[in-house]
Amino acid sequence: MNIEVLKVHGSGNDFLLIDEMSDTYTFTEEERAKLAISFCNRESELGADGILFVLNSKTADARMRVFNADGSEASMCGNGLRCVARYVCEKLQITKAVIETMKANLQVEKEADLFPEIPTYKVEISPVTFQVKDLPLNLQQETVINEKIPGLSDDLVFTALAVPNPHIVAIVNQEQLESDIQLKLSEYVNGPNPLFPDGVNVSFVRPLRKGHIFVRTFERGVGFTNACGTAMSASSLVTCLVGLNDIEETIEVYNPGGKVRCAVHENDGVYKIDLIGNGTYVYRAVVHTTLSDFSPTTVEKTLFYQNEAQQYEKLQEHATKFIQQTN
Incomplete structure (x- = not known):
């Protein structure tokens, strides 16, 4: 079987x-999970954090389904x-669209x-809930x-929220960020544990200066990633709740993979977040695969897309310099 893929990154x-x-692909649910496990394997020629399936929708311009590298589906x-x-x-030659997601x-x-010559898109992150039953916790x-x-920790305080996938966010200092605390916590809450039966994304946030934060995330089903969009959105919201940043003001969010921009909006206690950042193409490929295990x-x-890669490297250099200046 031949499958066309587009390698992308945010x-x-x-x-x-x-x-x-x-x-005209007709994947079963089991096949989608197998595809993710096989294609996302970093030891293969492909390798990725997950697979984005783009489908037709009855209620929107398109539908997105996301499968993590371990074969689980993300909301x-x-x-x-x-x-x-x-x-x-x-594809549709438009500048605005509505994308159907699980929740x-x-x-968008x-x-x-x-950043110069970086294709940039703003996407809505919602719904947001703080009810522990929605994570669940x-x-x-x-x-x-x-x-x-x-x-969970004798020293750290957390905010738990779903956006709609589950997150816990802790604001930390540089020493805590550089320690192994996050890894140990993340492995615990994403293994058999009494608190999070379905696991949870874990983010450590270091304030850089007003309107600027650094976020590192251990992503459920993936591990440490260069960035997690919902985690950066959730982290931005948490910094507003504790008074480090302001609602309706843009927040520059730096991460191991570069940077994005967020803005938190609130209306009668209901929050939504704008996540603004790159949508970069890396390459197109045709994958010849076996049907048994893909x-x-x-x-x-x-x-x-070499020019896109080169421009994103410049953005990464810019982000790295800014972070170093604030240490």
């Missing part, structure tokens, strides 16, 4: 995009949504370049906002 969070709007992916936004807008139909649109209280979680037998890369 803030260095990389994916394989498969277009089911045009092509949302902000970095992936930006890449899908670009793909759908260019909501979300607005072309945005002014975040097994605690005898309704919310966890800037407080300790029993059995192992890639050969990968024919047909088109490389």
Whole structure:
């Protein structure tokens, strides 16, 4: 079987995009999971954090489904949504679209370049909930906002929220960021544990200066990634809740893969977040694969987007310099 893929990334969070709007693929749920496990394997010629399936929708311009590298399906992916936004807008020759996701139909649109010659899209991150049952988090209280979680850490305080995938966010200093605390916590809450039966994304946030933060995320089903779009959105919201940043003001969010821009909006206690950043193309390829386990037998890369890669490297250099200046 031959499968066409487009390698893309948002803030260095990389994916394989498969277009089911045009092509007549008929994947079963089991096959989607197998595809993700096989194609995303970093030891293969492809390798990625996940697969973005782009499908037709009855209620929106397109539908996005996201499968992580371990074969699990994510309810949302902000970095992936930006890449899908670009793909759908260019395919349909429009600048604004609505993308159906697991929990909501979300607005996306072309945005002014975040950095010179970086294709940039703004995507809506919602719905947002702080109810622990929505993560789920097994605690005898309704919310966890800037407080300790029993059995998790003696020193750190967390905010738990779903956007709509589950996150816990801790604001830390440089020493805590450089320690192994995040790894140990993340492995614990994403293994058998009494708190998070479905696992959870774990973000450490270091304030750089007003309107600027650094976020590192251990992503459920993936591990440490260059960036997680929903985590950066959730982290921006948390910094507003604790008074480090302001609602309705843009926040520059730096990450190991580069940077994005967020803006938190609130209306009668209901939050939504704008996530603004790159949707970069890396290459197009045709993957020849076996039907039994979808192992890639050969990968024919047909088109490389070298200029986009070069420009994103410049953005990364810019982001790295800024972070170093604030240390």
